[in-house]
Amino acid sequence: xxxxxxxxxxxxxxxxxxxxxxxxxxxxxxxxxxxxxxxxxxxxxxxxxxxxxxxxxxxxxxxxxxxxxxxxxxxxxxxxxxxxxxxxxxxxxxxxxxxxxxxxxxxxxxxxxxxxxxxxxxxxxxxxxxxxxxxxxxxxxxxxxxxxxxxxxxxxxxxxxxxxxxxxxxxxxxxxxxxxxxxxxxxxxxxxxxxxxxxxxxxxxxxxxxxxxxxxxxxxxxxxxxxxxxxxxxxxxxxxxxxxxxxxxxxxxxxxxxxxxxxxxxxxxxxxxxxxxxxxxxxxxxxxxxxxxxxxxxxxxxxxxxxxxxxxxxxxxxxxxxxxxxxxxxxxxxxxxxxxxxxxxxxxxxxxxxxxxxxxxxxxxxxxxxxxxxxxxxxxxxxxxxxxxxxxxxxxxxxxxxxxxxxxxxxxxxxxxxxxxxxxxxxxxxxxxxxxxxxxxxxxxxxxxxxxxxxxxxxxxxxxxxxxxxxxxxxxxxxxxxxxxxxxxxxxxxxxxxxxxxxxxxxxxxxxxxxxxxxxxxxxxxxxxxxxxxxxxxxxxxxxxxxxxxxxxxxxxxxxxxxxxxxxxxxxxxxxxxxxxxxxxxxxxxxxxxxxxxxxxxxxxxxxxxxxxxxxxxxxxxxxxxxxxxxxxxxxxxxxxxxxxxxxxxxxxxxxxxxxxxxxxxxxxxxxxxxxxxxxxxxxxxxxxxxxxxxxxxxxxxxxxxxxxxxxxxxxxxxxxxxxxxxxxxxxxxxxxxxxxxxxxxxxxxxxxxxxxxxxxxxxxxxxxxxxxxxxxxxxxxxxxxxxxxxxxxxxxxx
Amino acid sequence: xxxxxxxxxxxxxxxxxxxxxxxxxxxxxxxxxxxxxxxxxxxxxxxxxxxxxxxxxxx
Numbered sequence: 001x002x003x004x005x006x007x008x009x010x011x012x013x014x015x016x017x018x019x020x021x022x023x024x025x026x027x028x029x030x031x032x033x034x035x036x037x038x039x040x041x042x043x044x045x046x047x048x049x050x051x052x053x054x055x056x057x058x059x060x061x062x063x064x065x066x067x068x069x070x071x072x073x074x075x076x077x078x079x080x081x082x083x084x085x086x087x088x089x090x091x092x093x094x095x096x097x098x099x100x101x102x103x104x105x106x107x108x109x110x111x112x113x114x115x116x117x118x119x120x121x122x123x124x125x126x127x128x129x130x131x132x133x134x135x136x137x138x139x140x141x142x143x144x145x146x147x148x149x150x151x152x153x154x155x156x157x158x159x160x161x162x163x164x165x166x167x168x169x170x171x172x173x174x175x176x177x178x179x180x181x182x183x184x185x186x187x188x189x190x191x192x193x194x195x196x197x198x199x200x201x202x203x204x205x206x207x208x209x210x211x212x213x214x215x216x217x218x219x220x221x222x223x224x225x226x227x228x229x230x231x232x233x234x235x236x237x238x239x240x241x242x243x244x245x246x247x248x249x250x251x252x253x254x255x256x257x258x259x260x261x262x263x264x265x266x267x268x269x270x271x272x273x274x275x276x277x278x279x280x281x282x283x284x285x286x287x288x289x290x291x292x293x294x295x296x297x298x299x300x301x302x303x304x305x306x307x308x309x310x311x312x313x314x315x316x317x318x319x320x321x322x323x324x325x326x327x328x329x330x331x332x333x334x335x336x337x338x339x340x341x342x343x344x345x346x347x348x349x350x351x352x353x354x355x356x357x358x359x360x361x362x363x364x365x366x367x368x369x370x371x372x373x374x375x376x377x378x379x380x381x382x383x384x385x386x387x388x389x390x391x392x393x394x395x396x397x398x399x400x401x402x403x404x405x406x407x408x409x410x411x412x413x414x415x416x417x418x419x420x421x422x423x424x425x426x427x428x429x430x431x432x433x434x435x436x437x438x439x440x441x442x443x444x445x446x447x448x449x450x451x452x453x454x455x456x457x458x459x460x461x462x463x464x465x466x467x468x469x470x471x472x473x474x475x476x477x478x479x480x481x482x483x484x485x486x487x488x489x490x491x492x493x494x495x496x497x498x499x500x501x502x503x504x505x506x507x508x509x510x511x512x513x514x515x516x517x518x519x520x521x522x523x524x525x526x527x528x529x530x531x532x533x534x535x536x537x538x539x540x541x542x543x544x545x546x547x548x549x550x551x552x553x554x555x556x557x558x559x560x561x562x563x564x565x566x567x568x569x570x571x572x573x574x575x576x577x578x579x580x581x582x583x584x585x586x587x588x589x590x591x592x593x594x595x596x597x598x599x600x601x602x603x604x605x606x607x608x609x610x611x612x613x614x615x616x617x618x619x620x621x622x623x624x625x626x627x628x629x630x631x632x633x634x635x636x637x638x639x640x641x642x643x644x645x646x647x648x649x650x651x652x653x654x655x656x657x658x659x660x661x662x663x664x665x666x667x668x669x670x671x672x673x674x675x676x677x678x679x680x681x682x683x684x685x686x687x688x689x690x691x692x693x694x695x696x697x698x699x700x701x702x703x704x705x706x707x708x709x710x711x712x713x714x715x716x717x718x719x720x721x722x723x724x725x726x727x728x729x730x731x732x733x734x735x736x737x738x739x740x741x742x743x744x745x746x747x748x749x750x751x752x753x754x755x756x757x758x759x760x761x762x763x764x765x766x767x768x769x770x771x772x773x774x775x776x777x778x779x780x781x782x783x784x785x786x787x788x789x790x791x792x793x794x795x796x797x798x799x
Numbered sequence: 800x801x802x803x804x805x806x807x808x809x810x811x812x813x814x815x816x817x818x819x820x821x822x823x824x825x826x827x828x829x830x831x832x833x834x835x836x837x838x839x840x841x842x843x844x845x846x847x848x849x850x851x852x853x854x855x856x857x858x
Contacts, residue, residue, distance in 0.1 A: 103835060104842045123835040174825050181818045185811065207804050211811070 009033050009099070021150075030102055031150025066325070067147075070140035079139065079155070086134045087117070092153035094146065097126045106151065113137050113145055128153075154388075172287075175222040176280045182215045182222075183273035189215070190270045209260040212269040216256065223249055223276040239423040241458060244430070248453035249276065252767065255446050268446070268767070275454065275771040282775020306706070307331075307338060310382065323389040331381050333535050333560060337374045340387035342367060348381040350374040379558035379568070380535045410487055411742055415461045426456040433761050444763045455756035455770035460749030460781040464742055467782050471789040472738045475798055480721035481731055488717045491701045492735040494682045498630055499673065499695075501687035502640030503599075505705050505725070507617040509539040514547050518611010523550065528605055531555055532568035532575040539688075539707075540601050541566065541577070544613055563641065563665040565601075577603040584609070599642055617646075622726045624653040629729050631656045634684075639664045639672060639695075669695040686720075686728075730796050737792040745785045752777050 007016050009029035016029040028034040069075055081089040097106070103121045106128055110116040115137025119130045128151075130142050146153055189208045192200055230246035233239065249272065256267030306317045308330040315330065320338045323329070328344065331337055337350075348364045352374050361377055364370055370383060430452035437445035469486035476483055483489065500506055521529070531552040533541040538560075545552075557569035565578015576583060583602035601613040627636055636658045638650065644662045651657060661672070669687075673695050676683050685692065685699035688706070696702030697715025704716040705725060720728075756773065759765040824830065 103838055107839070107842075121835055122832045123838065124832070170825050170828075173830070174822050177821050177825070178818065181814070181821075185814065189807075203801065204804075208807075211807070 010037060029099060030096060031105070033099060033102075035105055035149070067140050067143050070143055071138065076139050081129075083134065087131065088134050088139070089129060089131045090139060090142065091127055091129045092143070092146065092155070094126055094128055094151045095154050096151045097121065097123065097128075102151070105149070106146075109145060109149070112149075113141060116142065116145075169287075172280070172284060175225075176277070176284060178218050179222040179273065179277040179280055182219045183270075183277040186212045186215050186269050186273045190266065193266050205266075206263070209263075209266065212267065213257060213260050216253065216269050216272055219273045219276050220249070220253065222280060226279075239420075239427075241423060241456075244423065244426050244453035244456060245279070248450040248767065251446065252450055265443070271450075271767045274768040275450075278768075278771040279775065282779070285775065285779055307335075320389055323385055325385050325388060327385045329383055329385060331376045331383065332537050333376060333378060333380070333558065334537055335376055337370050337372055337376065337383065339372045339385050339389040341370050341372075341383035341385045343370055343381065343383050345381040345383070348383075349377045351377050377559075378535070379555050410490055411465060411739070415465055415746070418458075418461055422456070422458040422461070426453065429757055429761075436761075437763065447766065448760055448763050450767040451760040451765045451770045452757060454767055455760055455765060455773055456753055457749070457756075457774050457777045458753075460745060460752075460778060463778060463782050464745040464749070464785055468738055468742050468745070468785040468789055471786045472734060472793075475734065475789070475793045476731060479727055479731075479798060480724045481727070482719045484717045488701060489735050489738055491682070491717070492684070492732060493739050495634060495684040495701060495732070497635045497637065497676060497681045498684045499637045499639055499686065499699070500627070501669075501685075501692055502638055502646070503617070503642055504539040504688040504707070505686055505722075506619055506623055506638070507539075508620045508722070509543060509707065511618045512543060513616040513618070514543045515614050516547075516611060517614055521610060525605055525610070526550055527553060528570055528573060528575050529577070529603065531570055532558070532566065532577060535568065536560060536566050538566070540599070540613075540615060543615060544577070544601065547613075573606055575603065575605050577601055598645060620722075620725060626726055626728055627653075627658070628655045630732075631658065635659075635681075637661075639669050641665065666692065666694055670698055673698045686725075727798070730798050733796055734789075734793055734798055737796075738789055741785050741788045741792070744788075745781050748784070749777070749781055 007020060007027045009016050009020070010026040010033070016027050020027045020029060021031065021034050022028075023034055023037075026037075028037065070079075076083070079090055081091055083089075094106070096102070103123055106121050107119050109119050109130075113132075115133045115135075117131045117133055119128055121128050128146070132139075132142055143153055143155070189212045192204055192208060226242050226246045226249060229240065229242040233243060252268045252272040252275070256269050256272060259265035259267040260269075307320055307323065309316055309318050309323075310328040310330055323339055329338075329341065343364050343366050346366050348370065349361045350364055350370060351361050352371070369386070372387070372389070430449050433452055434445050434449040437448050465486065469489050472489055473483050473486065526548050527550045530545055530548040530550055532555065533545040533548075534552045535555065535558045536542070553570055555568045555570045558566070560566045561578075561582075563579070564582040565576060568575045578601070580600065580602055583604050599615045599617060601615065603610070603612070630636055631654065636654070636656075638658060638660045640646075640660075640662050641664050642662060647660055647662065650660060661668075664672070669692060673683055673685060677698065677700065682701075683699040684701040684703065685695050686703045686705060687696060688704065692702075692704075693715055696704060696717075701718065702716040703718045703720050705720050705722050707722045756765070756770070760770065
């Protein structure tokens with residue numbers, strides 16, 4: 001966790017998150033607090049919020065053209081709640097609402113724009129509802145005003161979906177209310193019958209009977225969802241769990257109506273009303289539980305990608321989630337563009353294979369739009385972000401079919417298969433029970449039939465996998481280990497071989513030593529080298545770049561050759577950096593001037609050789625402990641593109657002798673993994689995504705280790721931030737425990753169903769109790785899996 | 800003793816009125832926001848007239 005997380009806001013005292021605002025060395029959690037603080041400071045005489053002073057505060061300038069589209073009538077129509085007689089209302093989602101000072105500030109924006117009549121904040125939903133006069137101001141003005149005071153609304157046309165969802169909730173609550181009301185009253189009406197030991201007068205029986213029957217009709221309306229869903233699924237020729245429930249409700253109602261009208265009994269009105277009431281209550285409870293479990297306010301598990309941002313001529317690394325509209329980003333060779341942007345540099349060569357699948361690079365000129373997911377090839381480009389970073393979009397691209405790997409076995413497939421046969425089994429068992437009991441006691445037969453239909457719950461099968469793996473993924477994400485999707489957890493557990501790349505993965509570039517040997521370089525030559533290496537994300541290039549002083553120049557032409565090096569052209573001068581064989585071709589003298597544990601980078605400027613850079617790689621802290629721990633259960637292999645010089649050192653550090661191969665070109669790595677997989681092994685490859693793209697794709701689980709780059713290899717299954725590489729054994733263990741959790745939950749659900757069927761068949765379970773047990777079981781299964789995963793994580797010290 | 804039937808009818812009808820009131824409240828978004836009003840009252844009321852009158856305009 002960053003230190004910044006613990007700083008309390010100077011005004012309200014809440015903890016500031018990463019995007020805290022700094023002002024005069026004080027930190028504020030949000031814009032509202034900053035404004036209020038300034039107000040209180042400026043008008044120190046009064047000790048209360050002075051609204052009139054709001055006008056004096058200068059808001060942040062807003063890009064004028066950005067919200068131009070809000071003037072279009074079609075867009076306005078979609079976003080406004082209503083627009084009548086010049087008065088319009090809009091509900092906007094403001095993600096920056098944070099504390100009570102925000103509420104105060106936002107509910108007083110009418111002071112800042114005369115056209116705004118009223119504004120009302122819903123704090124929990126982070127929404128503001130603005131009523132404004134269309135003759136004095138416009139939707140665009142409202143949005144621009146909110147942006148300028150730091151509460152930029154998150155606009156999307158999918159806001160329409162949110163409206164539907166809200167209406168659904170209202171309907172459900174109404175139905176629960178009706179069902180509950182009728183249930184309680186029917187229970188009261190049933191009391192005289194129960195308490196009278198059969199001596200109740202006929203008049204009462206008849207009257208109360210019809211009253212109960214009448215009260216049951218609204219309950220049927222409340223349970224209408226089940227009928228609708230069952231009917232829909234029959235139309236689609238598909239058996240869903242709503243069918244048994246609908247049959248159960250129907251048969252209880254028909255039996256009740258028959259008994260009351262013919263006067264043969266009290267009917268099942270109380271059971272029926274209770275059944276529907278508890279089912280609906282279960283639905284509400286489920287919704288709330290699932291919603292809480294899947295909505296995390298401090299959702300920090302973003303892509304652990306970092307990107308280079310240029311601000312006031314200063315370059316800094318930021319995480320990809322901090323990318324904002326208007327930021328100037330520098331994208332180097334092989335890096336991914338994280339959000340839709342405009343190209344500032346003259347031209348760019350983009351590989352859209354991640355987005356469209358087409359590997360042919362596209363040339364883009366200055367001022368044209370670049371879509372997120374594009375990979376830059378060639379020299380560094382500068383671009384300006386025009387759309388917010390959407391992690392979900394990149395994740396969707398990542399999960400595209402093109403990059404999908406074939407999976408043989410998956411627990412989810414098993415669950416789906418069982419679920420399909422489950423409902424058939426339930427219908428068969430219930431009919432069996434009905435037929436058996438019909439001979440003995442008709443009333444009991446109805447009881448048994450309905451109870452079986454209601455108590456059966458396959459929900460666990462459908463819910464276990466997403467909730468267990470979802471929690472696991474979230475815990476991984478908090479630890480900067482971002483998995484592509486649920487299935488990866490299962491694959492991780494099945495691994496028997498782990499392959500590590502050396503440079504950049506086992507070694508830590510930041511702390512390695514670099515020195516130069518050879519002819520003295522003048523300023524110009526150093527500048528050329530710095531300019532060339534600036535465009536490369538290879539660890540060695542970055543080290544050389546950091547080693548040299550001076551300002552880099554823009555280059556005309558740049559390309560990298562895998563396994564050899566890089567070549568750049570600046571105003572006609574050609575610069576090359578790379579391996580010995582490439583810079584000194586044909587020079588095969590056996591004199592090996594590389595010392596153990598050192599790597600050498602040669603270079604030439606206009607074919608003139610000067611000398612070499614010698615890099616002594618430093619291994620990451622604790623990396624050998626991890627390798628040793630892993631070697632207890634998995635086979636460890638090291639593949640490196642580097643020279644053999646480190647072999648002895650590495651062997652000395654490892655407890656068990658491991659297989660090591662050096663001077664591996666990307667193709668060699670790919671072939672090696674291919675062979676391993678063909679011979680039946682399950683391979684996990686850990687590399688830096690740069691030269692290992694093919695290898696990562698081929699392996700069962702490919703983990704791309706990232707540092708200060710946004711090198712993204714879509715063939716990988718997971719991204720791991722280099723600082724958390726040491727947690728790899730813990731990740732493996734949590735994966736294993738999660739799969740256990742899934743099996744346990746399946747077992748529990750199965751046991752529950754068996755016990756439920758047993759009791760129902762013996763006529764020991766009333767439909768009422770069954771109705772309570774059914775949603776209870778699904779909620780308890782979900783809670784169990786989530787809590788167990790969290791508990792396991794805590795024990796492994798991952799959470 | 801049969802007066803009890805009339806009593807049951809009347810009290811049930813009264814209860815139904817409350818049910819209808821509940822349905823109206825849910826439809827009218829009364830339960831939409833259960834948190835913000837508690838914070839809102841803490842802010843100082845500078846302009847009393849404006850706030851009260853515009854409340855009625857909001858649906």
